[in-house]
Amino acid sequence: MASDKLRVDALVVGGGIAGMQSALDLADQGYQVALVEKEASIGGKMIALSKVFPTLDCCSCITTPKMSAVAHHRNIHLLTYCEVQSIRENGGGFVAQVLKKPRYVNEDLCTGCRQCEYACPIDLPDPFDRGYGAHRAIRVPFSTAVPQIAVLDIENCLLCGKCEQVCPVSAVDFTQTPQQLEIEAGSIVLATGYEVTPRDAKKEYGGGKLPNVIDALFMERLLAPTGPYGHVLRPGDGKEPESIAYVQCAGSRDQTLGVPYCSRVCCMYAIKQAMLISGALPLADVTIYYMDIRTFGKGYEQFYQNAKAMGIEFVKGKVARITEDENQNPIVRVELIDEGSRVVERTHDLVVLSVGMLPRYNPQPLYGVPVADDGFVEVPSPNISPCVTDRPGIFVTGTAAGPMDIVDSIMTAGAAASEAAAYLRARKSASSVSTTTGKERELVYA
Amino acid sequence: MNGKEEAKKRTQLLKRLREEHKDTVARTQALLKEQNAIRKQICQVMRDAPKTVPEVAEATGLPASQVLWHVTAMKKYNLVVETGMCGEYYLYRRVEETKI
Numbered sequence: 139m140a141s142d143k144l145r146v147d148a149l150v151v152g153g154g155i156a157g158m159q160s161a162l163d164l165a166d167q168g169y170q171v172a173l174v175e176k177e178a179s180i181g182g183k184m185i186a187l188s189k190v191f192p193t194l195d196c197c198s199c200i201t202t203p204k205m206s207a208v209a210h211h212r213n214i215h216l217l218t219y220c221e222v223q224s225i226r227e228n229g230g231g232f233v234a235q236v237l238k239k240p241r242y243v244n245e246d247l248c249t250g251c252r253q254c255e256y257a258c259p260i261d262l263p264d265p266f267d268r269g270y271g272a273h274r275a276i277r278v279p280f281s282t283a284v285p286q287i288a289v290l291d292i293e294n295c296l297l298c299g300k301c302e303q304v305c306p307v308s309a310v311d312f313t314q315t316p317q318q319l320e321i322e323a324g325s326i327v328l329a330t331g332y333e334v335t336p337r338d339a340k341k342e343y344g345g346g347k348l349p350n351v352i353d354a355l356f357m358e359r360l361l362a363p364t365g366p367y368g369h370v371l372r373p374g375d376g377k378e379p380e381s382i383a384y385v386q387c388a389g390s391r392d393q394t395l396g397v398p399y400c401s402r403v404c405c406m407y408a409i410k411q412a413m414l415i416s417g418a419l420p421l422a423d424v425t426i427y428y429m430d431i432r433t434f435g436k437g438y439e440q441f442y443q444n445a446k447a448m449g450i451e452f453v454k455g456k457v458a459r460i461t462e463d464e465n466q467n468p469i470v471r472v473e474l475i476d477e478g479s480r481v482v483e484r485t486h487d488l489v490v491l492s493v494g495m496l497p498r499y500n501p502q503p504l505y506g507v508p509v510a511d512d513g514f515v516e517v518p519s520p521n522i523s524p525c526v527t528d529r530p531g532i533f534v535t536g537t538a539a540g541p542m543d544i545v546d547s548i549m550t551a552g553a554a555a556s557e558a559a560a561y562l563r564a565r566k567s568a569s570s571v572s573t574t575t576g577k578e579r580e581l582v583y584a
Numbered sequence: 585m586n587g588k589e590e591a592k593k594r595t596q597l598l599k600r601l602r603e604e605h606k607d608t609v610a611r612t613q614a615l616l617k618e619q620n621a622i623r624k625q626i627c628q629v630m631r632d633a634p635k636t637v638p639e640v641a642e643a644t645g646l647p648a649s650q651v652l653w654h655v656t657a658m659k660k661y662n663l664v665v666e667t668g669m670c671g672e673y674y675l676y677r678r679v680e681e682t683k684i
Contacts, residue, residue: 260616261657272657275612296612297602302594312601349649366656368666369674375648376637376655378672 142319144215146170148558149234149323151222154182155201155544156536157329158208159551160558164327165213167559172215172321173208174222174236179283180205182331186266186280188361190544191410192441198282198364205284218285220319225326225505230565232531234321240314242290243276247309250278250286254301254310262294264366268356270373271366276301276310281364324565325531325558328501328515329551332537335389335397335493343388343460343491349374350468351460351489354384354407361414370418372488374466379422379487382415383470384408385457386428390494390541399512401494401541405432408492409442412450425451425486427472435545460489495541507532514540525554531565533557622646622654627678630664636673 146169150161153175161173173180185205187197209216217236224235243254258274266273266280276290290301290310302310337353338346350372359365372379386408390401405428412424431452433439446452458481459471468489474480497513507527510516515534517524525533535554536547602609622644629635629643637655641648655676658664667675 256661260612261619261654261661263653270653270656272653272660274661292605293608294612294615295605295608296616297598297605297609299594299598312597366660367652368659371652371674373649373652375641376652376673378669378674380672 142317143322144172144319145322146172146215147324147562148172148327149174149222149232149321149325150327150329152182152329152331152536152538153177153180153208153216153218154329154331154536154547155184155204156331156538156547156551156554157182157327158204159548160327160329160535160555161208161214162204162211163552163555164558165211167555168213169559169562170213170215171211172217172323174220174234174321175216175218176221177279178219178241178287178289179279179285180208180216180218181280181282181284183355184544185282186355186362187358188363188365188414189410191406192435192437194410194413198362202282202284205282209284216285217319219289222504228322230531230569231322231324232326234323234326236319236321238317238319240292240316241287242292242310242312242314243288244309244311245285245287247307248287249307249309250283250288251306252278252288253304253306254288257300257304259298259300260294260296262291267359267366268353270356270359324562325533326505327554327558328505328507328527328532328534328538329536329554330499330501330538332495332541333498335395335491335496337491337493339389339395340392342458343385344462344468348460348462348466348468348489350462350466350487351491353491353493354404354411355493357411357490358407361411361418370415377487378419380419381423381486382412382419382425382488382490383468383484383486384412384424384426384428384490384492385460385470386426386492387456388491388493389496391429392494397494397496397512399541400432402432402434403541403543404492404494405430406435406438406441406543408490409433409445409450411490413445413448416448416450423451425453425484427453427455427457427470429454429456435543495537497538499538501538505529505532507534512540514538523557525550525557531561533561619654622650623658626651626654626658630677634667634675634677636670636675638673640676 150173185201255277261272263269264271264273275295433442454475455472501507533554535550625644
């Protein structure tokens with residue numbers, strides 16, 4: 139394994155919207171930043187979404203310029219397909235050992251033309267489309283991926299060599315091996331993101347076995363212009379659905395799943411998707427089964443009222459069970475709280491589970507940063523320092539710290555960058571003979 | 585090094601990698617074989633006229649969700665195209681037939 143060294147002011151771990159924004163905010167202040175992303179492209183979950191609430195702006199149109207800005211920023215060293223393996227302290231700073239996974243494609247030569255992808259004979263479920271679409275063993279991760287460089291999945295490769303034969307610039311390189319990279323950084327920003335409740339988490343909702351019960355992230359893909367079908371179709375048989383139901387709190391505020399908290403985004407994304415469905419399928423009926431509707435952000439309540447005015451049906455009641463009829467139409471059993479708690483069964487063409495946010499990564503073993511009872515990164519003083527972790531020099535942003543929407547993720551990204559910048563300044567002042575007084579340092583540090 | 589030597593070196597490298605990853609290659613080959621058999625069935629049904637996913641599923645005996653996945657994959661890589669709707673379902677046909 140070859141080894142390389144890099145010295146930066148800040149190491150940002152995670153290339154989703156929060157990590158990208160933190161990296162940009164630090165880099166714009168003149169700090170040198172290394173952004174490490176485990177996937178082959180930055181963009182995180184946001185790049186796969188259709189539109190953002192409450193403005194209904196196109197997600198790709200917001201995220202892609204940020205991805206591009208990160209890739210082209212003179213102060214950002216972008217390291218995709220890399221994973222941090224260990225962290226040690228070094229004179230008040232940190233040294234990270236990073237594994238650069240082999241792409242089996244020469245990054246300097248590849249132009250992202252995708253000829254290798256078209257030549258590859260094997261189709262595999264594409265996680266970008268939640269497994270409902272396909273990609274090849276060698277591929278550019280998705281159409282707006284940054285960097286636009288192919289990656290070969292050696293674990294699902296036939297090793298037939300067709301990609302190598304068609305590559306016009308001879309970029310396919312089967313000789314690549316994992317590389318070690320050492321990054322010295324003054325501070326670290328954790329932006330490791332979240333996962334959603336698995337579709338099979340609740341056996342009452344079909345345990346992932348009902349083909350026409352999907353999660354909301356897949357509905358995002360169905361509504362996105364780059365979605366797998368190009369239309370809103372149900373995955374069981376490709377039917378254009380006429381009746382779509384949302385089941386709220388399908389993974390949040392649910393003690394049976396060990397998730398007592400509210401995921402904060404599900405009400406709003408369900409309302410947003412319902413509005414988008416009304417646009418894509420004007421004749422479809424959309425019903426949202428909810429316990430409470432929580433529209434706490436700026437413009438959110440008006441968004442909800444607009445959805446009601448558009449004819450989206452809001453039904454108060456917790457869905458107890460989902461089964462299916464002989465045509466694989468999901469049947470929702472629900473108690474109608476506003477109708478004397480009458481229990482009814484309603485048949486829909488497609489059911490969307492408004493799945494919650496779960497912690498994705500525990501930084502305790504590697505970074506020595508503890509997690510709270512909910513599994514998200516612990517923030518000792520959430521009211522006054524929402525991005526400061528228990529370990530000096532390590533900050534947290536976005537959903538690594540807890541469920542939050544894109545607006546809050548971007549806000550905490552700026553906050554984490556400011557905290558990191560203040561920390562770096564204080565450290566620099568403390569380590570050099572400067573005119574800064576102790577009192578001023580203290581202020582800067584705080 | 586001339587082109588012939590380079591080609592020989594590449595072939596040897598692939599041979600060595602196939603040996604190193606023989607379990608992976610065996611699994612992927614089996615997957616490809618199954619995929620090709622399914623695609624053959626789907627394409628045969630679509631040969632005479634565009635078909636919906638349930639029509640293909642009924643003719644082949646494959647689950648409709650599986651047919652949709654393969655049609656989606658083939659559509660992505662321009663092997664199948666949509667040709668309008670029949671009721672609530674889209675119709676699909678093979679690209680070669682579109683060209684004729």
